[in-house]
Amino acid sequence: METTVHQFPPFRPADTHSGHGDHAHPEPGFWEKYIFSTDHKTIGIQYGITALLFMLFGFGLMLLMRWQIAHPGIPVPFIGPLLERVLGQVAAGGAISPELYNSFGAMHGTIMVFLGIVPLAFAAFGNYVVPLMIGAPDMTFPRLNMASFQAYFIGGLIMLVSFFIPGGAAQAGWTSYSPLATTIPTDGQLFWIIGMIFLITSSLLGAANFIATIIQLRAPGMTWMRLPWFVWTQFVTAFILLLAFPPLEAAAVMQLMDNVAHTSFFLPTGLAVGGQLANVSGGGSPLLWQHLFWFLGHPEVYVLILPAMGIVCEVIANNTRKPIWGYKSLVYAVLAVGFLSFIVWAHHMYLTGMGTKISTFFQATTMIISIPSVIILTCFFISLWGGSIRFNTPMLFALAFLPMFGIGGLTGLPLGFNVSDVHLHDTYYIIAHFHYVVAPGTIFALFAGVYYWYPKMTGRMMNEFWGRVHFWGSFVFMNVVFLPMFFQGMSGMLRRMSDGGANYSAAVNSKAGADAVGGLSDSILSLHTGILWGAMCLGIAQIPFIINVFWSIKHGEKVKNDNPWDATTLEWQTPTPPPHGNFTHEPQVHHGPYEYSVPGHAVDFIPQNEPAGPADKPLPATAH
């Protein structure tokens, strides 16, 4: 139990004047310090800022799409002329053409997932916080870390550039299904695949680095069961990335070859596209792409959610002032989720003609994976009981995560059963479902993380009042945007319609003399307007956050000490902000991560590197 973990390489004290202590060299210049840095903290911040900017951009794409959905074919007010000037024919007259809508849709998904949330949740917070939390001087492979960020940055640039090429960005959805992805006449598809190859490479480098760091660089005494749960989530996430991304990288190269070298990995014989027989050798399988894509695609969902849960766990423990309830259950649950996430992928493909045996397997695994997820959520809920809850901004976001993720998780159930999926597949119901998981779920947790660790990164607190404004605005308008979509989907409104389903409305049907049953009613379609306004208000609610982040760097309230939240984990037991090398002396870990309100102890927290008491008596056993 009390085995000592030896660090490799051995610990060297932090020294602000030399790199890794290999040899003395002068203070790094601007480029080395901020742009080509190998320091995990700088790289974490680089990832964080870039990812937040991409998220803002992806949000902007969404606003334009919501305008088009609510007012199909009507020029976008104010920025319509700008769109036409920059993007050309696809935005003729300042209106969003179906091609442009599909580009925005594909890129909104790609940017939010691969350029926004994964880099922020995994690369930014993981890079900044994990080495500090485990008492390491840096990541195991600092140069690999820098290469990872550079690959990510290049991938992002390629995605951005693709908007401005003739034909515009990719239009086949973020899933890029073949044969559609190969038949769309734009080089945007090529840019998308090449960009993805860079992003995947970046994630693979990062994942290998995280795994090595967490295994090798834990401080003496930091046993596996003393790791803060956030580190566990990052560890499992890194394994998911490492094992799930390579099949997609291979698939992306194959689709690239289908596009440029006229291979037919995903193209069957006898294709006839746009009025002529496609000139392909054939013999390929469109379903193969779907399997390879979703073999990454589903584990990717847990890449998005696990680090977010980890952040929520840290913030809840700190602000309830008590240990997390069921730490061991949480550890086993996250391991179970990580493993199970690899065997549920085909539930995205229920309606591709699946037989009973296969569908039973994937329905069963899908239901089974809900169990560890429920355990994680339950542990958080129960952890609140008996706490002394402080409602600061990080805690508000972390608390709101619980019911919001709850809605997202629960609404996955009817989609997880093959039969009910027949009605809900590809409707707005699923849009609402996964956005509840990722937007008011994951993104709220990420906001909690920004507000929580900001003082560590800058030495100043973010403004509490504007933080609360940001929280309540986001909370209200997230629900205004996504809640109506459940009802739209239930009534049969399909996703990815550039006109918001207007062609399927009862009104259009009866005008054409076709009095069809089951057209979309006016009341369901009119919800689009409310969603558009909700989305705009959601955007406005982010303005206090953006200003707060920049303003507080110079003007925020200074932290009272290195540990302003009275936290137990190691990242708060270093100077603020931590110097190159992180720790002034090697931390020795004495106990688990959440020793808050220990009976008989004068203050209500015991840092991990502090012996339990004067007599160093063993701490009372935590429940479970």
Place this chain on the structure above:
Amino acid sequence: MKNWFGEHLLGLPPLASTNGQGVDDLVIYVHWLMIALFVGWIVYFLYVVNRFRQSRNPKADYVGVKNHASSYLELGVVLAEAVLLIFIAVPLWAKAVDQFPAAKDSTVIQVVAQQYAWNARYAGTDGEFGRQDMKFVQLDNVFGVDPSDPNGKDDVQLLNEIHVPLGKPVIVYLSSKDVIHSLKIISMRVCQDAIPGLRIPVWFNPTQTGRYQINCAQLCGALHANMAGGFLVVQSPAEYNQWLKSKTGAQTSFE
């Protein structure tokens, strides 16, 4: 109670098939489970954040909850999911994909999707499809019908109109000639991807005459949203036979 909940609270659209009843039932049962769990969580959550806020409870309890109520709750969730899976979802799916109605008692059609319309082919008055082969597939012969086979002389090919008689199940052999589409007829509670290179059968059994919108439920290109021209027309058997006769032998051009 069940149907009222589905129609008025969930907003399920009108149902017009026998196979759809199971779909709706499962949707409703799952939502009951979801609502029960969510309401329970929220009541607990609101109580706790009020009862244990710092001003009311300045000293946190190191241990917290000592009982194992949550384990029983989790066990309950597992059981509920297992019941839904084993007794409802799996048998219903087996019925949908393994227990096809006999072809002789059904209306059998072939449907080939394309950007952005639906081609339908009927066996005609003799009930026999003409022979098909890949080598005959041409732009104007998407089904690859052998022109020399007499059985194919009375076959009917139509664009965007699928007529079926009431009182018989319908079997659709579904494929696509260009990209992936998805045949979704909401009132029939049927949804099946149309995948080029594959021919996938799917069946449904209409219970009411009427004209039903066919949706494309898979992004299929720039004009995906405009692929709304297809309709399923459920008619009385007499009307259907009359319609089929009127179409027999008439050639339809594609594109």
